[in-house]
Structure formats: C-alpha cells, structure tokens
Amino acid sequence: MNSVHTAATWPPRQQPSGLPVHRYRPFHEQITVELPDRTWPDRRIEAAPQWCAVDLRDGNQALIDPMDADRKSRMFDLLVGMGYKQIEVGFPAASQTDYDFVRELIENDRIPDDVFIQVLTQCRDHLIERTFESLRGAKQAIVHIYNSTSVVQRRVVFGMDRDGITDVATNGARAARKYAEAITPDTEIYWQYSPESYTGTELDYAAEICGAVAEVLQPTPDRKMIVNLPATVEMATPNVYADSIEWMHRNLPHRESMILSVHPHNDRGCGVAAAELALQAGAERIEGCLFGNGERTGNVCLVTLGMNLFTQGIDPEIDFSDIDEIRRAVEYCNQLRVPERHPWGGDLVYTAFSGSHQDAIKKGLDALEREAKEAGTPVDDVRWEVPYLPVDPKDVGRNYEAVIRVNSQSGKGGVAYVMKSEHQLDLPRRLQMEFSNVVQEYTDGEGGEVDPEAMGKIFAAEYLERTTPLTLNAVHTSSAAGERDELEVGIYVGGERRSLKGSGDGPIDAFVNALRGVGYEIRVLDYAEHAMTSGADAKAAAYVECSVGGEVYWGVGIDANIVTASLKAIVSAANRASG
Ligand SMILES: CC(=O)SCCNC(=O)CCNC(=O)[C@H](O)C(C)(C)COP(=O)(O)OP(=O)(O)OC[C@H]1O[C@@H](n2cnc3c(N)ncnc32)[C@H](O)[C@@H]1OP(=O)(O)O
Numbered sequence: 001m002n003s004v005h006t007a008a009t010w011p012p013r014q015q016p017s018g019l020p021v022h023r024y025r026p027f028h029e030q031i032t033v034e035l036p037d038r039t040w041p042d043r044r045i046e047a048a049p050q051w052c053a054v055d056l057r058d059g060n061q062a063l064i065d066p067m068d069a070d071r072k073s074r075m076f077d078l079l080v081g082m083g084y085k086q087i088e089v090g091f092p093a094a095s096q097t098d099y100d101f102v103r104e105l106i107e108n109d110r111i112p113d114d115v116f117i118q119v120l121t122q123c124r125d126h127l128i129e130r131t132f133e134s135l136r137g138a139k140q141a142i143v144h145i146y147n148s149t150s151v152v153q154r155r156v157v158f159g160m161d162r163d164g165i166t167d168v169a170t171n172g173a174r175a176a177r178k179y180a181e182a183i184t185p186d187t188e189i190y191w192q193y194s195p196e197s198y199t200g201t202e203l204d205y206a207a208e209i210c211g212a213v214a215e216v217l218q219p220t221p222d223r224k225m226i227v228n229l230p231a232t233v234e235m236a237t238p239n240v241y242a243d244s245i246e247w248m249h250r251n252l253p254h255r256e257s258m259i260l261s262v263h264p265h266n267d268r269g270c271g272v273a274a275a276e277l278a279l280q281a282g283a284e285r286i287e288g289c290l291f292g293n294g295e296r297t298g299n300v301c302l303v304t305l306g307m308n309l310f311t312q313g314i315d316p317e318i319d320f321s322d323i324d325e326i327r328r329a330v331e332y333c334n335q336l337r338v339p340e341r342h343p344w345g346g347d348l349v350y351t352a353f354s355g356s357h358q359d360a361i362k363k364g365l366d367a368l369e370r371e372a373k374e375a376g377t378p379v380d381d382v383r384w385e386v387p388y389l390p391v392d393p394k395d396v397g398r399n400y401e402a403v404i405r406v407n408s409q410s411g412k413g414g415v416a417y418v419m420k421s422e423h424q425l426d427l428p429r430r431l432q433m434e435f436s437n438v439v440q441e442y443t444d445g446e447g448g449e450v451d452p453e454a455m456g457k458i459f460a461a462e463y464l465e466r467t468t469p470l471t472l473n474a475v476h477t478s479s480a481a482g483e484r485d486e487l488e489v490g491i492y493v494g495g496e497r498r499s500l501k502g503s504g505d506g507p508i509d510a511f512v513n514a515l516r517g518v519g520y521e522i523r524v525l526d527y528a529e530h531a532m533t534s535g536a537d538a539k540a541a542a543y544v545e546c547s548v549g550g551e552v553y554w555g556v557g558i559d560a561n562i563v564t565a566s567l568k569a570i571v572s573a574a575n576r577a578s579g
C-alpha cells in the first residue's frame with residue numbers, strides 16, 4: 001500500500017508500489033524491431049480488409065463451456081448472415097465435436113459457395129491427416145497449419161533451435177500437401193501458415209520460416225497463401241506491432257504470393273489499435289472474434305473493428321444493422337455476457353446519464369431535424385453530427401428511447417428529452433430548468449435512475465394533480481368584436497365552490513383579474529403552448545410562468561381546449577405557490 005504523503009508538493013509525489021518490477025524486462029530488450037523509415041503513420045485505412053472470424057476455433061477454445069453442436073451451428077449461421085466469407089470453423093483433429101461439426105457443415109451442404117471454411121491443425125502428421133479426413137467432400141477450404149516460433153517457446157517448450165523449428169513447420173507443410181492430394185483431391189485447398197507466438201519471434205527468423213513454408217506450399221500470385229502473423233500474446237505497444245508488420249511486408253520472401261494476415265490478441269488492451277495500425281502497415285486480412293472473445297483477454301474484436309470503419313464512412317462489408325441480435329446470439333453461443341460498455345454493442349453505449357451530455361445530444365438531434373426540414377430531405381439522409389454519439393443508434397438497430405436516461409447526474413437536457421420523446425411535452429427552457437430541479441430532488445432522495453414512466457408521475461404530481469387550494473371546474477368565455485373578453489369560471493377555492501367573473505384583453509387576462517378579486521396576486525410573465533397530439537383526441541398543453549405573491553412559479557395545464565389548458569396552467573402555478 002502507498003504510505004500517506006504529507007509534504008505539500010505539487011504535483012503530489014507518488015510512492016513506489018512494492019510490486020516485483022525486477023522480474024520483468026521491456027520488450028525492446030527481448031525482440032528488436034527497428035524500422036526508422038516506417039511509412040505506416042502516414043497511411044490511412046480506406047477499405048475493409050479481408051475478415052476471418054475465428055469464433056468457432058480460437059473463441060471456442062477459450063470458453064469455460066465450449067460450444068456444443070447447436071451453439072456452433074448458431075454461431076456459424078450468424079457469421080454467414082453477417083457477411084463473413086472466411087470462417088475458421090474448428091480444430092477438427094482436437095475433438096470429436098469439432099470434427100463432427102465440420103462433417104455436418106459439409107454433408108448437409110450448409111456452406112454457401114462464396115464462403116471458405118478454415119480449419120486449424122498443429123504441424124503434426126497424424127493431426128494433419130485427421131484434419132483432411134474432416135474435409136472430405138468440401139468444395140473448398142483453407143487449411144491452417146501452425147507451429148510456435150518464439151524465442152521462449154523454442155527454449156522451454158520445444159527444446160529446439162531455429163533449424164529444428166523450421167523443420168517442424170516444413171514437415172507439417174509437406175504432410176499437408178501429401179494428405180491434400182491423397183484425401184481431398186477434389187477440394188480446392190488454400191493454405192495458411194502461422195508462426196505462432198510471432199510477437200516473441202525475431203523478425204528475420206519469422207520471415208525466414210514463412211519463406212521456408214512457402215517453398216513447400218508453392219503459392220503463386222494467382223493462388224496466394226495466407227501468412228498470418230499473430231500477436232499470440234500482445235507484448236508491446238501497437239506502434240511496435242505496426243513496425244514489425246511493415247518490416248515483414250517489405251521483407252517476406254514471395255510477398256507477391258502471400259496474403260498478409262494479422263491475428264491480434266488483447267493482453268495489453270490494445271488489440272484493436274494494433275489491428276488498425278497493422279492495416280496501415282500493409283496487412284490485408286484480420287482474424288478476430290465477435291465482441292473480442294478469445295484466450296485470456298480475448299482476440300481482437302471484429303465488431304469494434306468493423307464499426308470503427310463504418311463510422312469513418314467506410315463500408316465494413318459486414319452487416320451490423322441489428323447489433324442487439326448479434327450480441328444476444330454471441331452471448332448464447334459463448335455463454336458469456338458482453339459487458340454493458342463494450343464498444344458499439346454494449347447495452348449502455350448509446351445512453352447518456354450526465355447532464356451536459358444529454359443537453360448536447362438533445363440539441364444535436366434537434367439540429368438534425370431542423371437541417372432535414374430546411375433541406376427538404378428525410379432526417380436519415382442528413383450527415384450525422386451529434387455530440388457524444390459517434391454513430392446514429394438507429395443505424396445499428398437501436399432506438400433513441402434508451403439514449404438519454406436520467407439519474408442524479410442528469411440535467412435539464414435529459415429531463416426535457418424524456419418529457420418530449422415519451423410524454424409529448426415540449427417544455428420551455430426555464431420550465432425545463434425548474435422541473436429538472438424537481439427530478440434532481442427526487443433522485444437525490446431515492447437514488448438510482450428515473451425511468452420515463454416515473455418521470456411522468458413526478459411531473460403530474462408537481463404540475464397537474466394539485467387540487468388545493470384552487471380547482472378549476474367549468475369555464476365559459478364570451479367576447480364581442482372590439483370589446484374585452486368576459487369570462488366566467490366555476491372554481492373551488494379552498495374547498496368552497498365559487499363562480500368567478502372577470503374581464504380583460506383575452507381570457508388569460510380576464511381570469512387573472514377574476515383571481516385578483518378573490519385575493520390572488522398573480523401576474524403572467526411568460527406563456528407557451530404546445531399541441532400534444534393530433535386527431536380527434538388532440539390535446540393542448542399550456543405553460544405559464546407566473547409571479548404569485550412576488551415569487552415565480554411555472555404552471556402546466558393540459559386540456560382539449562387551449563383556453564381551459566391555459567387557465568389550468570395558471571391554477572397549477574397558484575397551487576404550487578401555496579405549497
Ligand atoms: C495460440 C493458439 O491458439 S494455438 C491453438 C491451440 N488450440 C488448442 O490447442 C486446442 C486444441 N488442441 C488440443 O485439443 C490438443 O492440443 C490436441 C488434441 C490437438 C493435441 O493433444 P496432445 O497430442 O495431447 O498434445 P499437446 O497439445 O499437449 O501438444 C504437445 C505436443 O505437441 C507439440 N506441439 C504443440 N504444438 C505444435 C505444433 N503447432 N506443431 C507441432 N508440434 C506441436 C508439443 O511440442 C508437444 O510435444 P511433446 O509431446 O513431444 O512434448
């Protein structure tokens with residue numbers, strides 16, 4: 001624990017944590033990545049990369065409860081439906097479930113013609129053979145072989161030098177060619193090789209081993225092999241990964257016959273950044289999982305990457321138009337919850353609780369409507385520019401209902417938004433301020449969130465339902481051209497039924513004069529009205545700001561008749577003044 005610091009220094013002096021930092025060393029002391037003439041920082045991403053969804057393999061192998069056939073099936077259909085064309089469907093030599101799933105896809109003709117399934121295997125003869133057995137009858141497939149190449153794995157897992165590890169890879173590649181010819185001669189096989197634990201591998205050796213595998217697999221520019229460079233463990237900042245990818249892009253042997261793929265994990269929390277910078281650095285393909293499921297802290301999140309492109313005006317070529325359905329399906333398949341604040345798909349990511357955000361969002365949405373009206377176009381065609389909402393929630397199948405939610409951190413903007421969108425009451429600005437104080441008092445007292453229904457009740461109790469000391473009963477107005485309005489109202493004053501008469505310049509003036517006659521010192525300071533609905537049941541809302549006995553109060557009245565609504569609003573202000 002930090003000790004308490006008492007000296008009055010600025011900035012405050014932090015204390016050593018006591019963590020065993022001596023046990024760790026910086027990445028640059030482990031692997032050298034030097035690229036002083038890097039070009040990736042000046043490049044932009046201008047198109048979607050090739051995507052490969054590995055939920056059914058890398059995602060699946062990280063689950064507490066790996067997917068059964070039904071969950072695998074649902075995930076496969078989801079990925080196909082979203083538009084993924086390369087899908088790693090399993091590690092068929094690892095388990096009967098994986099093997100049977102691949103068979104089921106092939107035998108039941110479930111793989112669309114434009115979709116390439118991918119299967120993973122270690123570079124071990126019997127596993128490769130079994131992998132090809134699983135592919136019998138497939139029209140096409142990507143066979144993905146891997147072996148680990150990092151300095152530490154060479155030393156502690158395999159006990160081999162570089163040449164030994166290269167032999168594992170090239171023997172695996174030879175076995176793969178052999179079984180492809182023997183077992184699946186009618187299947188179009190495309191090759192993928194991953195130097196697993198690439199981030200812990202010296203770059204020259206990574207390039208060398210990929211080149212050696214390519215010598216065996218003989219890719220051509222017309223039939224490229226995929227070279228996949230995984231951040232099996234994310235070990236450094238994303239710029240270092242990008243440097244390494246640009247280095248490989250420049251130095252890979254047979255580069256013209258290779259598709260450069262990346263497979264970031266998220267150990268340092270930078271998987272998305274690493275993937276994006278890798279694209280700038282020359283990568284053409286990304287492997288990842290929906291909502292970032294995967295070993296440890298996960299694979300890179302395909303939803304985040306795709307949506308990031310979309311919000312830059314670049315088509316991700318993946319359909320995210322029903323993000324909640326995608327999230328529900330993923331939660332079902334993985335039996336893991338997607339956190340509420342997960343980028344783009346979490347339950348709370350289009351919701352603002354805080355006052356200034358709500359205020360700005362409401363103004364942004366109002367501005368969009370105005371611009372659409374001025375341009376005579378549907379609001380959906382107006383360029384999206386709303387503060388705090390980098391994407392229109394509607395574009396991903398979310399609605400505005402949940403955009404603004406009110407709790408003790410909220411201000412008038414949020415309160416006004418809910419009252420308008422949920423209760424069709426377009427409160428004038430100063431009334432918004434007054435009512436938001438009423439809501440604030442409630443949230444301070446009760447804690448938690450005020451949902452739209454509760455807010456409607458608070459509003460009604462404050463402005464509409466007070467019946468003492470005044471209750472408006474019946475209203476009769478008459479006016480003749482050139483004359484002042486004459487008004488007669490039936491009203492209960494302190495429980496006693498009275499008939500008040502007044503005259504003035506309009507019914508409001510006449511009513512105020514009538515109230516003066518029974519001792520109410522009221523002046524109308526401001527007035528606004530608003531049609532709440534249309535059609536036969538149309539009602540009007542009137543808002544008045546009154547001075548009652550020298551204090552300022554807002555009142556609200558709702559009625560089918562705007563005159564009666566206005567008088568009710570004055571009564572509401574008077575009753576609020578009486579406490
Ligand atoms: C980073 C990644 O995600 S890589 C993918 C990891 N995914 C999985 O492992 C999930 C599926 N795997 C499995 O179910 C099992 O590992 C199986 C069934 C495939 C194999 O199981 P086993 O035969 O018991 O071997 P195991 O996986 O423990 O591997 C250990 C042996 O294979 C060797 N090996 C591991 N990976 C590879 C590889 N890619 N290529 C060649 N040899 C390898 C190891 O050096 C070790 O050899 P040793 O027995 O001589 O010491």
Ligand SMILES: CC(C)C(=O)C(=O)O
Nearest residue numbers: 146194196197230232
């Ligand atoms: C097999 C490889 C690509 C892998 O999953 C990893 O390195 O994370």
